Amino acid sequence: MRWDDIDKQVCSVARALSVVGERWTMLIIRDAFLGTRRFDQFQSNLGVTRHRLSERLTKLVEHGVLVKVPYQDRPVRYEYRLTRKGLGLYPVLMSLARWGDDWMDKDQGAPLEYVHQTCGNKTHPVLACSECVEPLKPEAVTPQ
Amino acid sequence: MRWDDIDKQVCSVARALSVVGERWTMLIIRDAFLGTRRFDQFQSNLGVTRHRLSERLTKLVEHGVLVKVPYQDRPVRYEYRLTRKGLGLYPVLMSLARWGDDWMDKDQGAPLEYVHQTCGNKTHPVLACSECVEPLKPEAVTPQ
Numbered sequence: 656m657r658w659d660d661i662d663k664q665v666c667s668v669a670r671a672l673s674v675v676g677e678r679w680t681m682l683i684i685r686d687a688f689l690g691t692r693r694f695d696q697f698q699s700n701l702g703v704t705r706h707r708l709s710e711r712l713t714k715l716v717e718h719g720v721l722v723k724v725p726y727q728d729r730p731v732r733y734e735y736r737l738t739r740k741g742l743g744l745y746p747v748l749m750s751l752a753r754w755g756d757d758w759m760d761k762d763q764g765a766p767l768e769y770v771h772q773t774c775g776n777k778t779h780p781v782l783a784c785s786e787c788v789e790p791l792k793p794e795a796v797t798p799q
Numbered sequence: 800m801r802w803d804d805i806d807k808q809v810c811s812v813a814r815a816l817s818v819v820g821e822r823w824t825m826l827i828i829r830d831a832f833l834g835t836r837r838f839d840q841f842q843s844n845l846g847v848t849r850h851r852l853s854e855r856l857t858k859l860v861e862h863g864v865l866v867k868v869p870y871q872d873r874p875v876r877y878e879y880r881l882t883r884k885g886l887g888l889y890p891v892l893m894s895l896a897r898w899g900d901d902w903m904d905k906d907q908g909a910p911l912e913y914v915h916q917t918c919g920n921k922t923h924p925v926l927a928c929s930e931c932v933e934p935l936k937p938e939a940v941t942p943q
Contacts, residue, residue, distance in 0.1 A: 656846030658822050665910045667899025668829045668892060674903070675895075676822060678802045685812045688937060702800030740902050745937045746926035747898060748812060750890035751819075755811025758884050759818070766809045772939045774931035782890035783927040787918035793832060793889045795916045 674718045675744065679703050680711050681751065684737075684744055687721065692734035720744070749780040818862045819888065823847050824855050825895065828881075828888055831865065836878035864888070893924040 656664075662673035675681055679701065686700050698708055712735055715721040720741040723733040749769075756765040756779075771778040782791045800808075806817035819825055823845065830844050842852055856879055859865040864885040867877045893913075900909040900923075915922040926935045 661826070662903070666829070667896045667903065667910060669826060669899075670903035671895040671899035672822075672825055676825060678816075678820060678822075681816055681820060682805070682813060685810070689942070742937060743898050743901060745935070746894035746924075747891065749926055749935065749940075750894045751815040752811040754887050754891060755813075755815035757887060759806070759811065759814035766811060767942045770941045770943060771928045771930065771933075771935065772941060773933055774928060776928070776930035778935065778940065779929040780890075780926050780935055781929050782893055782924050783932065784915045784918060784920070785923040785925050786915065786920035788927065788932050789915075789917055791889070791893065791915065791922065791924055793886060796893075796922065797914045797916060798833070798911045799914060 671747075674714070674720065675747070677711070679707060680715065681748065683708070683711055683715065684720070684741065685748055687735065687737050687741065688745065688748060692736060693726075694733075694735075697735075715741070746780075746782075750782065753780050815891075818858070818864060819891070821855070823851060824859065825892065827852070827855055827859065828864070828885065829892055831879065831881050831885065832889065832892060836880060837870075837876075838879075841879075859885070890924075890926075894926065897924050 661669045664670070675684065682701055683697060686697055691697055691700060694708065694712070697712070698705060701708065712721065716723055716735070719738055721735040722738050724736055725731050726734045752767070769778050770776070783789060784791050805813045808814070819828065826845055827841060830841055835841055835844060838852065838856070841856070842849060845852065856865065860867055860879070863882055865879040866882050868880055869875050870878045896911070913922050913924070914920070927933060928935050
Protein backbone atom coordinates (compact mmCIF):
# COMPACT_ATOMS: atom_id res chain seq x y z
CA MET A 656 0.00 0.00 0.00
CA ARG A 657 1.17 3.51 -0.77
CA TRP A 658 0.94 6.09 2.00
CA ASP A 659 -1.43 8.14 -0.15
CA ASP A 660 -3.92 5.29 0.02
CA ILE A 661 -4.06 4.85 3.79
CA ASP A 662 -7.28 6.83 4.08
CA LYS A 663 -8.91 3.89 2.31
CA GLN A 664 -8.20 1.61 5.29
CA VAL A 665 -11.33 0.98 7.34
CA CYS A 666 -9.52 2.31 10.40
CA SER A 667 -9.99 5.63 12.14
CA VAL A 668 -6.33 5.86 13.09
CA ALA A 669 -5.27 5.45 9.46
CA ARG A 670 -7.88 7.96 8.31
CA ALA A 671 -6.72 10.49 10.91
CA LEU A 672 -3.09 9.97 9.91
CA SER A 673 -3.95 10.49 6.25
CA VAL A 674 -4.59 14.12 7.27
CA VAL A 675 -2.16 14.76 10.14
CA GLY A 676 0.38 11.93 9.87
CA GLU A 677 3.11 13.67 7.93
CA ARG A 678 6.22 15.47 9.09
CA TRP A 679 5.55 19.05 10.22
CA THR A 680 1.74 18.83 10.14
CA MET A 681 1.24 18.32 13.88
CA LEU A 682 3.79 21.05 14.59
CA ILE A 683 1.77 23.44 12.42
CA ILE A 684 -1.30 22.46 14.44
CA ARG A 685 0.61 22.92 17.70
CA ASP A 686 1.53 26.44 16.62
CA ALA A 687 -2.05 27.15 15.57
CA PHE A 688 -3.22 26.19 19.08
CA LEU A 689 -0.58 28.53 20.52
CA GLY A 690 -2.00 31.39 18.45
CA THR A 691 0.01 31.41 15.21
CA ARG A 692 -2.12 32.37 12.22
CA ARG A 693 0.01 33.79 9.44
CA PHE A 694 2.19 32.08 6.91
CA ASP A 695 5.32 34.02 7.79
CA GLN A 696 4.83 33.35 11.51
CA PHE A 697 4.50 29.62 10.91
CA GLN A 698 7.54 29.75 8.70
CA SER A 699 9.72 31.58 11.17
CA ASN A 700 8.55 29.42 14.11
CA LEU A 701 9.11 26.15 12.32
CA GLY A 702 11.98 26.90 9.97
CA VAL A 703 10.40 24.61 7.40
CA THR A 704 10.76 25.52 3.72
CA ARG A 705 8.04 27.78 2.29
CA HIS A 706 7.19 25.16 -0.30
CA ARG A 707 6.66 22.43 2.31
CA LEU A 708 4.71 24.74 4.61
CA SER A 709 2.46 25.85 1.78
CA GLU A 710 1.79 22.25 0.80
CA ARG A 711 0.91 21.29 4.38
CA LEU A 712 -1.33 24.31 5.00
CA THR A 713 -3.17 23.72 1.73
CA LYS A 714 -3.86 20.12 2.69
CA LEU A 715 -5.12 21.14 6.15
CA VAL A 716 -7.46 23.68 4.52
CA GLU A 717 -8.67 21.10 1.99
CA HIS A 718 -9.50 18.72 4.84
CA GLY A 719 -11.27 21.42 6.86
CA VAL A 720 -8.78 21.43 9.75
CA LEU A 721 -7.82 25.05 9.09
CA VAL A 722 -9.82 27.76 7.37
CA LYS A 723 -8.25 30.59 5.34
CA VAL A 724 -9.63 33.96 6.34
CA PRO A 725 -8.66 37.29 4.71
CA TYR A 726 -7.17 39.76 7.18
CA GLN A 727 -6.14 42.46 4.68
CA ASP A 728 -7.72 43.77 1.48
CA ARG A 729 -5.13 45.40 -0.79
CA PRO A 730 -3.30 43.21 -1.47
CA VAL A 731 -5.55 40.50 -0.09
CA ARG A 732 -3.78 38.42 2.53
CA TYR A 733 -5.00 35.42 4.46
CA GLU A 734 -4.51 33.89 7.84
CA TYR A 735 -5.20 30.35 8.97
CA ARG A 736 -7.52 29.51 11.82
CA LEU A 737 -8.45 26.22 13.44
CA THR A 738 -11.94 25.01 12.60
CA ARG A 739 -14.04 22.87 14.97
CA LYS A 740 -12.49 19.85 13.25
CA GLY A 741 -9.05 21.32 13.93
CA LEU A 742 -9.89 22.11 17.55
CA GLY A 743 -10.88 18.44 17.83
CA LEU A 744 -7.20 17.57 17.54
CA TYR A 745 -6.51 19.00 20.99
CA PRO A 746 -6.50 15.58 22.71
CA VAL A 747 -4.02 14.26 20.12
CA LEU A 748 -1.72 17.21 20.69
CA MET A 749 -1.93 17.08 24.48
CA SER A 750 -1.39 13.31 24.51
CA LEU A 751 1.76 13.79 22.44
CA ALA A 752 2.89 16.52 24.84
CA ARG A 753 2.22 14.32 27.86
CA TRP A 754 4.19 11.44 26.33
CA GLY A 755 7.03 13.81 25.47
CA ASP A 756 6.95 15.10 29.06
CA ASP A 757 7.01 11.60 30.51
CA TRP A 758 9.55 9.97 28.23
CA MET A 759 11.52 12.56 26.30
CA ASP A 760 12.26 15.28 28.84
CA LYS A 761 16.02 14.54 28.91
CA ASP A 762 15.70 14.50 32.72
CA GLN A 763 15.04 18.23 32.78
CA GLY A 764 11.32 18.08 33.53
CA ALA A 765 8.46 19.23 31.33
CA PRO A 766 9.25 22.43 29.39
CA LEU A 767 5.65 23.65 29.72
CA GLU A 768 3.14 23.23 32.52
CA TYR A 769 -0.59 23.44 32.00
CA VAL A 770 -3.02 25.09 34.37
CA HIS A 771 -6.65 23.99 34.15
CA GLN A 772 -8.65 27.18 34.70
CA THR A 773 -11.77 25.19 35.60
CA CYS A 774 -10.22 23.80 38.79
CA GLY A 775 -7.17 26.04 39.14
CA ASN A 776 -4.67 23.16 39.32
CA LYS A 777 -1.66 22.17 37.29
CA THR A 778 -3.03 19.40 35.13
CA HIS A 779 -1.55 16.30 33.57
CA PRO A 780 -3.99 15.29 30.83
CA VAL A 781 -5.31 11.75 31.21
CA LEU A 782 -7.25 9.64 28.74
CA ALA A 783 -10.44 8.68 30.55
CA CYS A 784 -13.53 6.60 29.90
CA SER A 785 -16.51 8.70 28.82
CA GLU A 786 -18.80 6.54 30.97
CA CYS A 787 -17.03 5.88 34.29
CA VAL A 788 -14.38 8.64 34.12
CA GLU A 789 -11.64 6.16 35.12
CA PRO A 790 -8.32 6.42 33.24
CA LEU A 791 -8.29 4.07 30.23
CA LYS A 792 -5.60 1.39 30.23
CA PRO A 793 -5.01 -0.63 27.09
CA GLU A 794 -5.45 -3.96 28.87
CA ALA A 795 -8.93 -2.94 30.05
CA VAL A 796 -10.25 -1.87 26.65
CA THR A 797 -11.53 -4.34 24.07
CA PRO A 798 -11.93 -3.20 20.46
CA GLN A 799 -14.85 -4.83 18.73
CA MET B 800 15.26 23.74 10.69
CA ARG B 801 15.58 20.27 9.27
CA TRP B 802 13.08 17.66 10.46
CA ASP B 803 15.93 15.59 11.91
CA ASP B 804 16.64 18.43 14.32
CA ILE B 805 13.15 18.83 15.78
CA ASP B 806 14.04 16.83 18.89
CA LYS B 807 16.25 19.81 19.79
CA GLN B 808 13.21 22.05 20.21
CA VAL B 809 12.39 22.61 23.87
CA CYS B 810 8.90 21.29 23.25
CA SER B 811 7.45 17.96 24.28
CA VAL B 812 5.28 17.73 21.20
CA ALA B 813 8.29 18.19 18.92
CA ARG B 814 10.30 15.67 20.93
CA ALA B 815 7.48 13.13 20.75
CA LEU B 816 7.13 13.68 17.00
CA SER B 817 10.86 13.19 16.51
CA VAL B 818 10.16 9.54 17.45
CA VAL B 819 6.62 8.90 16.18
CA GLY B 820 5.96 11.73 13.72
CA GLU B 821 6.82 10.04 10.46
CA ARG B 822 4.63 8.27 7.95
CA TRP B 823 3.85 4.66 8.95
CA THR B 824 5.25 4.85 12.48
CA MET B 825 1.93 5.32 14.28
CA LEU B 826 0.38 2.59 12.12
CA ILE B 827 3.15 0.22 13.23
CA ILE B 828 2.33 1.16 16.82
CA ARG B 829 -1.41 0.69 16.19
CA ASP B 830 -0.68 -2.83 14.92
CA ALA B 831 1.57 -3.55 17.90
CA PHE B 832 -1.32 -2.62 20.23
CA LEU B 833 -3.58 -4.98 18.26
CA GLY B 834 -1.11 -7.83 18.83
CA THR B 835 1.20 -7.80 15.81
CA ARG B 836 4.75 -8.75 16.73
CA ARG B 837 6.61 -10.15 13.76
CA PHE B 838 8.19 -8.38 10.84
CA ASP B 839 6.28 -10.31 8.20
CA GLN B 840 2.96 -9.68 9.97
CA PHE B 841 3.63 -5.95 10.10
CA GLN B 842 4.60 -6.04 6.47
CA SER B 843 1.55 -7.89 5.29
CA ASN B 844 -0.80 -5.76 7.44
CA LEU B 845 0.67 -2.46 6.31
CA GLY B 846 1.86 -3.20 2.80
CA VAL B 847 4.80 -0.87 3.39
CA THR B 848 8.13 -1.75 1.73
CA ARG B 849 10.44 -4.00 3.76
CA HIS B 850 13.13 -1.36 3.66
CA ARG B 851 10.87 1.35 5.09
CA LEU B 852 9.42 -1.00 7.70
CA SER B 853 12.86 -2.09 8.82
CA GLU B 854 14.00 1.53 9.13
CA ARG B 855 10.93 2.45 11.22
CA LEU B 856 11.18 -0.61 13.51
CA THR B 857 14.89 0.00 14.07
CA LYS B 858 14.21 3.59 15.10
CA LEU B 859 11.44 2.53 17.48
CA VAL B 860 13.80 0.00 19.07
CA GLU B 861 16.59 2.59 19.35
CA HIS B 862 14.19 4.93 21.14
CA GLY B 863 12.95 2.20 23.48
CA VAL B 864 9.36 2.19 22.18
CA LEU B 865 9.66 -1.43 21.02
CA VAL B 866 11.98 -4.14 22.26
CA LYS B 867 13.36 -6.92 20.06
CA VAL B 868 12.92 -10.33 21.67
CA PRO B 869 14.12 -13.64 20.17
CA TYR B 870 11.30 -16.13 19.64
CA GLN B 871 13.28 -18.80 17.77
CA ASP B 872 16.84 -20.10 18.11
CA ARG B 873 18.04 -21.67 14.86
CA PRO B 874 18.01 -19.46 12.93
CA VAL B 875 17.51 -16.80 15.56
CA ARG B 876 14.42 -14.72 14.81
CA TYR B 877 13.05 -11.75 16.67
CA GLU B 878 9.70 -10.25 17.41
CA TYR B 879 8.87 -6.70 18.49
CA ARG B 880 7.02 -5.91 21.68
CA LEU B 881 5.82 -2.64 23.13
CA THR B 882 7.84 -1.44 26.13
CA ARG B 883 6.35 0.68 28.94
CA LYS B 884 7.39 3.71 26.90
CA GLY B 885 5.55 2.24 23.92
CA LEU B 886 2.46 1.42 25.97
CA GLY B 887 2.53 5.07 27.03
CA LEU B 888 1.49 5.98 23.48
CA TYR B 889 -1.97 4.52 24.06
CA PRO B 890 -3.61 7.92 24.65
CA VAL B 891 -2.07 9.30 21.44
CA LEU B 892 -3.39 6.35 19.46
CA MET B 893 -6.86 6.45 21.01
CA SER B 894 -7.11 10.21 20.53
CA LEU B 895 -6.28 9.77 16.85
CA ALA B 896 -8.91 7.02 16.62
CA ARG B 897 -11.50 9.19 18.34
CA TRP B 898 -10.80 12.10 15.98
CA GLY B 899 -10.98 9.75 13.01
CA ASP B 900 -14.30 8.42 14.34
CA ASP B 901 -15.69 11.92 14.82
CA TRP B 902 -14.46 13.57 11.65
CA MET B 903 -13.35 11.00 9.10
CA ASP B 904 -15.98 8.26 9.29
CA LYS B 905 -17.39 9.02 5.80
CA ASP B 906 -20.83 9.01 7.46
CA GLN B 907 -20.62 5.28 8.05
CA GLY B 908 -20.03 5.37 11.79
CA ALA B 909 -16.94 4.27 13.70
CA PRO B 910 -15.37 1.10 12.24
CA LEU B 911 -14.40 -0.15 15.73
CA GLU B 912 -16.15 0.24 19.06
CA TYR B 913 -14.34 0.01 22.37
CA VAL B 914 -15.68 -1.69 25.47
CA HIS B 915 -14.20 -0.61 28.80
CA GLN B 916 -13.97 -3.81 30.83
CA THR B 917 -13.73 -1.86 34.09
CA CYS B 918 -17.27 -0.47 33.78
CA GLY B 919 -18.67 -2.71 31.03
CA ASN B 920 -19.73 0.18 28.79
CA LYS B 921 -18.92 1.22 25.26
CA THR B 922 -16.42 4.00 25.79
CA HIS B 923 -15.50 7.14 23.88
CA PRO B 924 -12.09 8.15 25.19
CA VAL B 925 -11.99 11.67 26.59
CA LEU B 926 -9.00 13.79 27.57
CA ALA B 927 -9.57 14.71 31.18
CA CYS B 928 -7.88 16.78 33.86
CA SER B 929 -5.79 14.66 36.24
CA GLU B 930 -7.00 16.80 39.16
CA CYS B 931 -10.73 17.45 38.70
CA VAL B 932 -11.50 14.70 36.13
CA GLU B 933 -13.42 17.18 33.94
CA PRO B 934 -12.84 16.95 30.16
CA LEU B 935 -10.06 19.33 29.09
CA LYS B 936 -11.01 22.02 26.60
CA PRO B 937 -8.31 24.09 24.94
CA GLU B 938 -9.82 27.41 26.01
CA ALA B 939 -9.70 26.34 29.68
CA VAL B 940 -6.05 25.29 29.71
CA THR B 941 -3.21 27.78 30.00
CA PRO B 942 0.31 26.68 29.09
CA GLN B 943 2.99 28.30 31.23
